[in-house]
Amino acid sequence: MGVRDWIGSWPVYRQATGDDPLGRGAAAKSAGTARLTARVSTADQVVKSVCPYCAVGCGQDVYVQDGRVTQIEGDPDSPVSRGRLCPKGSASLQLTTGSAREYGVLYRRPHGTDWERLDLDTAMRMIADRVIAARRHGWQWEHDGKRVRRTLGIASLGGATLDNEENYLIKKLFTALGAVQIENQARV
Incomplete structure (x- = not known):
């Protein structure tokens, strides 16, 4: 790479000599950033949702690819949050893809110290039985x-x-x- 090529790749030089005098577009773009694509560009669909954390109800855009949630961002069309999310809302992708997410039912018996896994039908029957018993009592x-x-x-x-x-x-x-x-x- 010659000196002329090196100077031509310098953002300040491109800003001073190009069509971007404020340095907000092409002048600030490097070869590395030109190769980048947005995380959401490959999504099959965007589903509108609401953040599950508090009573504010911030709007979220949930990006789905091949049936999996790939990214969650603030919904700019939301009159509540106008595309902004707090740190909890911004991290809500973990709720769907995080390594700590449980995909089964965990149950700890009364006075027990250990969790045991239950199938969903058993857990739903236990809940229904307890609702009926509490109602009856x-x-x-x-x-x-x-x-x-x-x-x-x-x-x-x-x-x-x-x-x-x-x-x-x-x-x-x-x-x-x-x-x-x-x-x-x-x-x-």
């Missing part, structure tokens, strides 16, 4: 002489990122079970 037909038909044995506290439709369905489910303590964290 806490059921009240009457209270202070008034018919109430309710249970105080179960309650629901919805997550901060549930949307209106999910909250509506949860409210319907727990009301049908007879629960009266139904709340959403986003409103608390």
Whole structure:
């Protein structure tokens, strides 16, 4: 590489002699950066989502390639966050691809010290049995002489990122079970 080639590859020289006097485009681009491509350029689709961490509800663009999440970025179309994410939201890709992600059900028996793996059907049956038992144990037909038909044995506290439709369905489910303590964290 001669001196002339070396000077021509210098960003300040390209800035002073080229079409980019402010050094915001081609003048600042090196051969190395010209070879780079965006992580999201190979995605098959972009799915709109909401960050799961807090009640703010920042919009996210979830990039999917071959059925796998490859990148999560802030959604610039979101009126809530306008494309910005906090550190937790920026790291939410770990929720789908992180090495600490569990893909099975872990259960620790009462007074136990070790976790055991359960299949999903067994875990769902255990949950259903416990909901039925808590409902049956806490059921009240009457209270202070008034018919109430309710249970105080179960309650629901919805997550901060549930949307209106999910909250509506949860409210319907727990009301049908007879629960009266139904709340959403986003409103608390």
